Amino acid sequence: MKTQSWLAAGVFAAVAAASPLAASPAKAQGALVMYCGVQEEWCRAMSTAFEKETGIKVAMTRKSAGEIYAQLKAESANPRGDIWWGGTGDPHLQAAEEGLTQEYESPANKGLNDWAISQWKAAKQRSIGIYAGALGFGFNTQQIKSKGMAEPKCWADLLDPKLKDDVQVADPNSSGTAYNLLATMVQLMGEDKAFDYLKALHKNVNQYTKSGAAPAKATSLGETAVGIVFIHDAVVFAVQGDPIKPVAPCEGTGYEIGSMSIVKGARNLDNARKFYDWALTPAAQGLAGPAKSYQVPSNKNAPVPPQSPKMSEMKLIDYDFVKYGSSAERTRLLAKWDREVKALP
Numbered sequence: 001m002k003t004q005s006w007l008a009a010g011v012f013a014a015v016a017a018a019s020p021l022a023a024s025p026a027k028a029q030g031a032l033v034m035y036c037g038v039q040e041e042w043c044r045a046m047s048t049a050f051e052k053e054t055g056i057k058v059a060m061t062r063k064s065a066g067e068i069y070a071q072l073k074a075e076s077a078n079p080r081g082d083i084w085w086g087g088t089g090d091p092h093l094q095a096a097e098e099g100l101t102q103e104y105e106s107p108a109n110k111g112l113n114d115w116a117i118s119q120w121k122a123a124k125q126r127s128i129g130i131y132a133g134a135l136g137f138g139f140n141t142q143q144i145k146s147k148g149m150a151e152p153k154c155w156a157d158l159l160d161p162k163l164k165d166d167v168q169v170a171d172p173n174s175s176g177t178a179y180n181l182l183a184t185m186v187q188l189m190g191e192d193k194a195f196d197y198l199k200a201l202h203k204n205v206n207q208y209t210k211s212g213a214a215p216a217k218a219t220s221l222g223e224t225a226v227g228i229v230f231i232h233d234a235v236v237f238a239v240q241g242d243p244i245k246p247v248a249p250c251e252g253t254g255y256e257i258g259s260m261s262i263v264k265g266a267r268n269l270d271n272a273r274k275f276y277d278w279a280l281t282p283a284a285q286g287l288a289g290p291a292k293s294y295q296v297p298s299n300k301n302a303p304v305p306p307q308s309p310k311m312s313e314m315k316l317i318d319y320d321f322v323k324y325g326s327s328a329e330r331t332r333l334l335a336k337w338d339r340e341v342k343a344l345p
């Protein structure tokens with residue numbers, strides 16, 4: 001395991017149906033169908049600001065990353081989306097490899113951090129990094145106290161039998177967050193030990209949610225003692241005073257490069273490119289913090305929200321995005337997880 005060079009350099013401190021507008025070529029000039037992979041509030045802030053600035057009407061749907069990938073695949077013969085904005089980088093890379101998205105080189109690329117451009121190169125120019133965030137978990141301080149447990153600090157602590165039915169995490173088939181966890185464990189522990197860990201964790205899991213951030217809210221409300229999420233998703237509730245504490249696990253952890261891709265066959269290609277260029281500007285990326293999204297932005301001049309977890313202070317694995325975003329590896333690992341973990345009683 002080694003720290004990312006870009007960290008060391010201090011870098012860190014759609015409607016499911018086609019838009020009715022897309023049906024008419026005249027009106028389509030002013031439309032954009034956006035599949036959005038982050039939290040609803042940030043998705044709305046982005047689509048509203050873009051509409052205001054350009055007059056282009058945005059039809060936005062929020063879905064989890066694995067779901068958007070599956071939707072693009074299902075719609076590939078008759079694409080309905082124009083831009084896929086947000087969500088973990090792995091399914092963006094799989095979509096790129098499978099030709100579901102298209103190449104683009106934005107003039108805004110030159111203002112981006114190296115890790116965003118690495119994603120673009122890995123995707124053969126079909127996806128770009130828009131933000132980064134580290135994986136971890138949050139725990140409900142009251143619940144942990146009432147169980148008489150020490151505060152969990154490590155992945156290993158989540159296997160404590162006192163947490164039986166009290167850990168929540170998403171399903172990696174739908175959720176980019178949960179796939180990031182699966183790939184992180186394989187890289188951190190080796191595949192056999194990772195699956196042993198996930199099988200043992202299964203005993204404590206009360207629910208595999210569809211969305212990756214849902215366990216953070218459930219933890220903040222005390223519906224579960226622990227939620228495995230991107231750390232910034234737990235911070236959202238901690239900063240508003242909820243009894244949730246975010247943790248960067250002691251063994252080390254993985255991270256995501258949240259990404260953006262233009263759909264192959266996009267009906268509103270010019271508008272998709274306009275959105276893409278705009279979404280890489282400091283002003284657009286600055287909409288994250290006010291929308292309670294505390295990822296680290298990819299534009300070097302975008303404001304980093306003060307609440308953003310300090311990734312440079314964490315032990316991060318050298319996440320192999322090319323391997324774990326490849327179609328063969330993602331498909332294989334998900335099928336194995338379904339067979340060996342989810343199918344357990």
Ligand code: PLP
Pocket residue numbers: 037038039063064065066086087088133170174175176177178210211212213230233256258293295
């Ligand atoms: N919400 C936030 C704030 C994220 O950063 C991400 C990942 O990019 C997600 C949600 C991912 O959602 P899901 O795991 O549901 O695909």
